[in-house]
Amino acid sequence: MDNSVPVVSKIFCSSTPTTLMIRRRPIVVNGGGFVVTDLSNNVVFVVDGCGILGSKGELLVKDGEGEPILFISRKGGTVQALSTRNKWNGCSMDYQGKNKLVFSLTDPKSCITKVAPIRIHIEPKRHCKNWDFEISGSFADRDCTIIDCTDKIAAQMGKKEQIGSKDFYNVEVQSGYDKAFIIGVMAVLDNIHGESTRCR
Template identity: 85%
Template sequence: MDNSMPVISKIFCSSTLTTLMIRRRPIVVNGGGFVVTDLSNNVVFIVDGCGMLGSKGELLVKDGDGEEILFISRKGGIIQALSTWNKWNGYSMDYQGKKKLVFSLSDPKLCITKGAPTRIHIEHKRHCKNWDFEISGSFADRDCTITDCSGKIVAQMGKKEQIGCKDFYHVVVQSGCDKAFIIAVMAVLDNIHGESTRC
């Protein structure tokens, strides 16, 4: 039985639970961002941030071969400036370079909304609420969880105890979940918290 839940593509969904290792690149090396490997140390995804792209609030997720699969940008403009939420949009990229909106992530930015959960809306889904995924916990402490709108955990982040530094952590992705989407969410959280993808 196929229990895959693709957001970006079915090719990024695995039939088994998957642990992905994330290592931050120093900003001075290849423009910052981070590299994602599997437990066999094979590069699965690469995330480029401001240092590589040259623009604040823009991120690029590539597969292990360096092919661009997702472009993420923080929404700007006067309406966004007046909003109590920061909004990020993720766009899939086809072979011709055309972009198609896949998801939107809303992060609280003001005191009155601080403590409110970060929510993700998937463009092509029928929603069980007015959002599809929710992020809880602390990214800064490397202890956060992504759940779907029914409360089911789809991914959980943690530190590797033997390494014990913020430059190296892991994300456990449940079977059937889209790993590229989870890494895209990690990239946005990294940027929000002023880490390796931010200038």
């Protein structure tokens, strides 16, 4: 029985748990994002941020072959400026370059709402609560978890103990969940926390 939860595409869902290693690019060498490898050191995804794209609030996730698969942007405008929360939209990209909204993520952007959880909505809507995924824990401490609306863990982030650097960490994606989607969420969290994808 297929229990996969595709968001970007079913091809990014695996039947077994997968550990992905995330390494920030040095700012002086092609800065503006991070590289994602598997345990065999094969590049699986590349995330480009402001340092490469040149625009604030825009992120691009590419597959291991360098093909764009997910474009993420922070929603702007007057309404957004007055809001106490930031909204990010993730759009899948097909071979013709067309975008289709696949998820939106809302995060608190003021100290008043800092305790509010980060919620993710999938498109088309299929949530069992008023959200599909929720992020708990601390990205800055490399200790956060993404759960779905049935309280199952979709992915868990951790430090690579032997290295002990915030520039290198791992994410374990559980079986059936979309790895490209999880990396897209990691890219947004990276940007929110002013790390490798943010403009310097």
